[in-house]
Amino acid sequence: MSRQKxxxxxxxxxxxxxxxxWQARYxxxxxxxxxxxxxxxxxxxAQDxxxxxxxDRMRGTYRxxxxxxxxxxPYAAEWVANGGTRGRLAAKTQALYEDLLAGPLAGLHDRALSAITPADVRAWYTRTRKTLQKAVKNRPGATGEARLRQAYSLLRTILNAAVKDRLISENPCQIEGAGQVNDPERPYLSPEHLAAIVGAMPEKWHLPIRVAFGAHLRVGELEALQRGDYSNGAVRVERQRIYxxxxxxxxxxxxxxARTVVLPPSIAAEVEAHLxxxxxxxxxxxxPRRDGExxxxxxxxxxWRKAARGIGLGQFHVHDLRHAGLTLAAQAGGTTRELMARAGHRTARAALIYQHAAEERNAVLAERMDLVGAVRVESVRGADRMLR
Structure with a gap:
């Protein structure tokens, strides 16, 4: 059989x-x-x-x-309006993305997707960093880096979507390390430090803070707790208040x-007395407040800030309550799955953080036990020598 070329x-x-x-047409x-x-x-x-x-057409890879x-x-606005990568955005996240598009990313709106190069992204990144630094120069401790990180991360995510939609061949966001969160690990809020801070606060905050600590609540979840969420020593966490x-x-x-978290008995007793x-x-x-809200x-x-700073513990934030409660639960022997259930985590990654913190704390406790034990042993040896 002859083969046709x-x-x-x-x-x-x-x-x-x-x-x-030479020009190619097809x-x-x-x-x-x-x-x-x-x-x-x-x-x-041109022929090649x-x-x-x-x-590419035959393979289905043509762009x-x-x-x-x-x-x-317009592409970015439509991406946000359609729920981003997963087709659904939380209200707070959507508002953040819209603000970023209207702010740091506004200068790229008229650029064609295929015309945005890695050099363009680097120039935008440097220019935006200077603009944000200038905008926050009168705010103590503010650097603008968090806003820059958010903007770059959003830009990279949207352009990844453009790659998947075969609108561009590759993502021009190629700055190493940009967009990554490098927040330092929060300090460990010990029960002793927590008790000191709570003791310096007005009494009306004592029980809410203990409930947040014992149930590992986010601040928004604490705000949204209702009387009917408590039953038989446990709270049902179904909602949060966001702004x-x-x-x-x-x-x-x-x-x-939603999740159900059993409170430590002492805290559960306080909740029952409060109700x-x-x-x-x-x-x-x-x-509730005095107005019922x-x-x-x-x-x-x-x-919290006023009390913590007043006693020299200003390094601790109210958000450390959740971390401290979960760390204590890990020290009490909580497994990864148990910590995930109590915290409402979807993956084991976050739960492992608290177990790691508990392991570090356990090591400190072991060292202290060894030190105390050594002192006692030397005391016994000294007494024994005196008897001889």
Whole structure:
């Protein structure tokens, strides 16, 4: 059987331009004629380009270079409006992304996706860092780095989506280390330090803080607790209060899943006494203000900072309550799965952090035990020598 040679020009055509360069033409996916994205110095290179396009079409890997002419701004806005990579964004996250697009990323809105190069991204990154540093220069401790990290991370994520949509061939966000969170590990809030801070706070905050510690609550989850969430020594954590552009709204928990956390008996007894001595409906706030509305995380944080700084423990934040409670649970022998259930974590990674902290704390305790034991042994030996 004779084999017919494939004519690669049957798929397209080439012609020489007055400049001497060669132009390649071939049908687009809809069958309409289109030009290659660039011209070629030789006829052979133009023919090879046509052959490559044809092969990509057959493999299903073809990318129409014209698709990348879409401006970044409209593409990014549509990506956010459609829920990002997973098709759903939390209200707070969507508001953050919209603010970043309107702020640090505004200068890229009119740029075609395919026209954004790694050099462009580096120039934008340097320029934006200077702008953000200038904007926060009068705010003590502020650097603008967190905002820059958020903006770069969003830009990289959106351009990754453009790669998957075959609008661009590769992601131009290639700055090493940019967009990564490098927050230092928070200091360990010991029960002794916690007791000291709570003791320096007004009494109205004592029980809310102990509940947050014992149930490993996020501040927003503490705000959203209702009287009916407590039953038989445990609290049901179903919701949180978040703030979007200053407006507080109630949403499901951060992971979208509810959890039941058994409180330490001493704290459970305090909650029962609190509920028995106050009135309200099951959906009333567990910890209300004088006007009947729920306490706010802002007021709690303010009271905490004032008390902590007043006794020389300003390094601790109210958000350290959750970390401290989970670390203590790990020290008490909690397994990874048990810590995940109590904290509401989806993956084991976060739970392992608390177990690691517990291991470090256990090592400190062991060293102290060894030291105390050595002192006692020497005392016994000394007494024994005296008897002799």
């Amino acid at each position: 494939t004519n690669r020009q049957a798929f397209g055509s080439v012609r020489q331009l007055p400049s001497g360069r 049908p687009d996916p809809a069958g309409r004629p289109m030009n290659a994205p660039a011209t070629f110095p030789t006829k052979r290179e 380009h046509i052959a490559g396009v044809r092969a 129409d270079h014209r698709a990348g002419l879409q401006p970044f701004g 979007v552009r200053g407006q507080g709204i109630i949403t499901p928990t951060k992971t979208g899943e 028995a001595s106050t009135t309200g409906f099951p959906k009333s706030p567990m910890f 729920a306490i706010t995380g802002n007021a709690l944080s303010h009271a």
